[in-house]
Amino acid sequence: MSAGEHPARSSYHHGDLREALLQAAEALLEEAGVQGLTLRACARRAGVSHAAPKHHFADASVLLSEVAARSFDRLTTALREDREAKASAEAVIIGVFRTYVAFARGYPSHFRLMFRWDAMSSDSEVLRVAATRTFAEMTTSITRQRGDSDVTAETLTERIRERGLQNDVILAWSQIHGYAQLLLEGQFASFAESGDSTLDAFVERTVVENGRRLFRVLEESG
Amino acid sequence: MSAGEHPARSSYHHGDLREALLQAAEALLEEAGVQGLTLRACARRAGVSHAAPKHHFADASVLLSEVAARSFDRLTTALREDREAKASAEAVIIGVFRTYVAFARGYPSHFRLMFRWDAMSSDSEVLRVAATRTFAEMTTSITRQRGDSDVTAETLTERIRERGLQNDVILAWSQIHGYAQLLLEGQFASFAESGDSTLDAFVERTVVENGRRLFRVLEESG
């Protein structure tokens, strides 16, 4: 009940079906992936008739957009908290790397969804805003500029370009994202097996080593 | 007819339905993505009854595995040809970057499929071999070691580990793959719009710049 699953309703109306559907969608996403997330499945999980979701979400893609937006928010928060806890610039970079990868490993289906714009509603404002916030937070760590969480994507990229930091951002983001993606799809499996005792150990070691190298590259250019 | 689409057969039997289905699958993949690739759709496109594919592919995931294997082969060839045409070590690294990204842009759905192991048959030997070949080819360029195209994934990673090149490979692959992935999902759109005249120009510029930086990082450690 605490997670809002199959609540034994006393009333005809649900109370907060919209929220219940979002929670059902998050659970389904991790259990069955994007494929398994249908409006009917969400309705079942929320303990409601299959036509009910139409009153809150026109489409599965709209629901997915909101789920992805929440995921971006969660990642943004994790990144900011880690950054604020770090003293040195190098520790911040390694921290971004570690946090990003930990998020991908902790919520693999959410992570995959966040970069599958084809599966989501293209004109979702909440999603656009949430993604931009994550991007702004990463930029803050990478470029060591003061963050501005309510900036639009356009002014943010314009600001980055003016200060000649475009390549730093692209390079850092590419490296971190690529690592997370390849790790998630099991491409590093043979590496991990041939050396470290556990996958956790492999990840921690390579994240720190590559994070250090990334930091040095960013230093050189700055 | 040249692409094997809707051939007006004279005979009751197709002749080479297996090949025709693979070509239909490749075309459908780029047109409709992984979602749109069903056995029935492939049969339709090959001009054959919907039950016919069962004689060649037990499952859509098996068909997808073979398509992905072909994609890996195509990428491997492109990477090798580019490498053999380059003189300097730096040109080779930039070439890998450019070729990898060009492939992702040229065949976006194929590229996405190649890293979606959940959609494919997990025990496909052709796929495993093809993916390892691509990986070996990239390793050759990144580490400047002589390539061995028929090595297994296990011995390849073991060899890399022994020579202390694991981090170079992980770093380079992560950066290149991450760039391709983020570019494909439109994450660099605002960057490209705010500066360069065309997306092609943006890609070429940033690939060269980041390729140079990647080369320098690899130099330092070696």
Added chain:
DNA sequence: TGTACATCAGTGAACGCGCGTTCACTGATGTAC
């Protein structure tokens, strides 16, 4: 304080869709003799 009514979230039956699967069949090909 009570009554009438509008509103709207949730119901459940019905429909059409495309999918994978099954199965008796048909027709082409190759092989044994």
Added chain:
DNA sequence: TGTACATCAGTGAACGCGCGTTCACTGATGTAC
């Protein structure tokens, strides 16, 4: 060289499935008076 037969790729009708969508409905809530 010809005939009988096994083999197997491809057919087409049928089935069940889960999905999204529609629609007349039901029941709870809030508001006007």
